[in-house]
Every structure is written in structure tokens, then in C-alpha cells.
Amino acid sequence: MAGADKISNIIEDYISELNLEKKLNNYKLFNHWEEIVGQEIAKNSRPKKLKDKVLFVSTVNPIWASELSLMSQDIIKKINNYLKEDIVSTLRVKPDLQVD
Numbered sequence: 001m002a003g004a005d006k007i008s009n010i011i012e013d014y015i016s017e018l019n020l021e022k023k024l025n026n027y028k029l030f031n032h033w034e035e036i037v038g039q040e041i042a043k044n045s046r047p048k049k050l051k052d053k054v055l056f057v058s059t060v061n062p063i064w065a066s067e068l069s070l071m072s073q074d075i076i077k078k079i080n081n082y083l084k085e086d087i088v089s090t091l092r093v094k095p096d097l098q099v100d
Helices: 002-017 021-031 031-035 039-044 062-072 070-081
Strands: 045-051 052-058 088-094
Touching: 002 031, 021 031, 021 045, 021 070, 031 039, 031 045, 031 070, 039 045, 052 070, 062 088, 070 088
Parallel strands: 052 088
Antiparallel strands: 045 052
């Protein structure tokens, strides 16, 4: 398995060289939303955009938008703990999620 170790080191070095760690960590937020916030919240919301530590989240209706706004500090803590980095400082919630 020495070859595999060398390949993983090369990949890690390459990612570090291109400063991709932060971008990859940001993608984890979107790809692991349910794991971070739980099934019920994930069923009724989606992260839409992350800009300057502000996470924009869409919900299925105004009731969920209100709930997530009230829970915003807990959600921010869950996100930052999961990603092991202070990626989000503010949550902006809007009831504009279209569900099938």
C-alpha cells in the first residue's frame, strides 16, 4: 500500500498548492446538508449559496423559514463543528424552495 500512500500525499499536496481546501470544505456543506442538520430540516430546506460567511437557505414555506431563523445559531454551530472550521457566521433564510 506504499503506492497508495504516495498518491494520497501527492493529491493532498496538489489540493494544498491550489488552495482548494476551503472550496472543498464549502462543498461538504452542500453535499452533506442532511447529515449536518438532520433529516426533518433537510427535507424542508436547502442551502443555496455561501458568500462571505453568510449562508443563504431556502425553505418550503414561511413556517420553516421562521423555524430555521429561530434555530440559526444552533444550525451555524452544527455546520461549523461538522466542517471543523468557522465557515458560516450568519444564516439568511427565505421561503422560496420549490419541491416536486
